[in-house]
């Protein structure tokens with residue numbers, strides 16, 4: 001098959017970018033989207049042109065590197081799918097395809113389609129540690145966890161930090177990401193000791209990184225390749241409100257240190 | 258310097274949104290009661306004027322408490338809306354050449370412009386029927402007649418109907434969103450689904466609209 005690409009090309013962080021047209025001929029419908037870009041890049045290299053820079057690592061939908069806006073949708077037209085797991089059979093022969101990097105102030109473009117998602121790392125860092133006993137491994141069933149909590153925690157923990165939620169959100173909000181992280185630890189007994197501190201710190205960091213706020217458009221949930229629900233955002237709000245209400249300064253007057 | 262509890266809450270995007278949701282809840286409760294009260298218009302002049310007398314004279318202290326509550330709610334709601342909108346704009350300085358909304362509703366995407374319309378509408382409405390300085394023939398205590406005369410100008414009726422259209426959109430998104438914002442919505446397998454919000458978005462603006470419509474169509478005079 002043959003497709004016409006409009007790809008965002010930008011030489012470096014400060015540089016002005018623009019959409020450049022490329023014709024991709026002789027593409028197999030069984031190629032993944034990234035393999036199609038590989039083929040385009042091979043041909044560009046042979047011609048002596050700069051290949052299109054894009055992020056990728058696992059190519060099996062679990063690392064979250066391969067973010068890009070494809071035809072105006074984060075990770076392209078297929079639900080619950082990363083760009084690396086999208087296949088060219090999702091397109092028709094002769095289709096035009098627009099490819100742009102994630103757009104957010106907090107995700108500066110490094111080159112072409114590659115953005116710096118360090119803001120996500122800093123939100124996770126702000127969340128701090130969980131007080132889990134290490135050393136001798138505990139019996140797996142020692143701490144009972146209601147099935148629904150375990151399910152919700154696991155669903156939230158499926159987040160791969162790809163940034164599609166931010167990219168798809170009209171406000172460039174990182175609420176779904178932050179809420180997923182807050183929910184995944186907050187639903188588990190092991191996450192309780194630092195639960196309130198964590199909610200305050202992660203929301204604070206999310207704001208410092210200049211992400212927008214949540215209007216509950218719902219676009220993030222639709223774009224999320226792992227199907228994380230906006231219910232997590234309700235949980236983030238709950239934890240944040242509760243934490244604001246009951247937060248205390250640290251003190252050790254009781255003498256226990 | 259580290260800000261103390263409540264100020265920090267207000268500084269945060271989550272805190273501002275919670276304030277929007279909480280004040281929105283107050284405003285939703287108010288528009289439901291206001292609409293229900295207005296329907297007494299169709300019980301005739303005597304009944305409607307008596308209702309107005311009740312609020313304006315007999316229960317005027319309670320009315321003032323309600324007015325102050327609403328004023329505080331509206332000011333907080335608008336301040337938070339404005340500040341969040343500015344932050345949200347700033348969060349994406351360079352926009353996409355192509356972005357296709359997938360699931361966001363028309364109601365959600367027009368919330369801000371609808372808010373601006375309501376912002377113009379509310380002071381006008383107060384000066385029209387409550388204070389009366391923008392009313393052609395305002396007579397204190399004659400609420401029924403004031404409404405009839407007030408809507409004889411078709412353009413004013415249309416301006417009111419426009420406000421109700423935006424109120425419908427605002428309620429369709431807002432009453433669904435506020436339960437999530439306030440963290441009280443139960444987890445759901447289809448969180449985008451809304452029933453209560455749809456019902457309110459139809460019933461409340463429709464109830465309000467009956468007044469201008471009945472006058473404009475000449476059914477009430």
Ligand code: HEM
Pocket residue numbers: 214215216274277278279280281282284285288331334335338339341342368369371372373375376379427428430431432434435436438439
């Ligand atoms: C006075 C003019 C008004 C303005 C400027 C305004 C503006 C807004 C804006 C911009 C939002 C969305 C904020 C965001 O998340 O980005 C919003 C949400 C909302 N508004 Fe209003 N609004 C107004 C009046 C009203 C009225 C009269 C009601 C009651 C019927 C109302 C109820 C709500 C509710 C319930 C929400 C949802 C809050 C949430 O998402 O949790 N608003 N408003």
Ligand code: FES
Pocket residue numbers: 055056057058059060061062063064065066082083084085
């Ligand atoms: S490359 Fe790892 S998720 Fe796509």
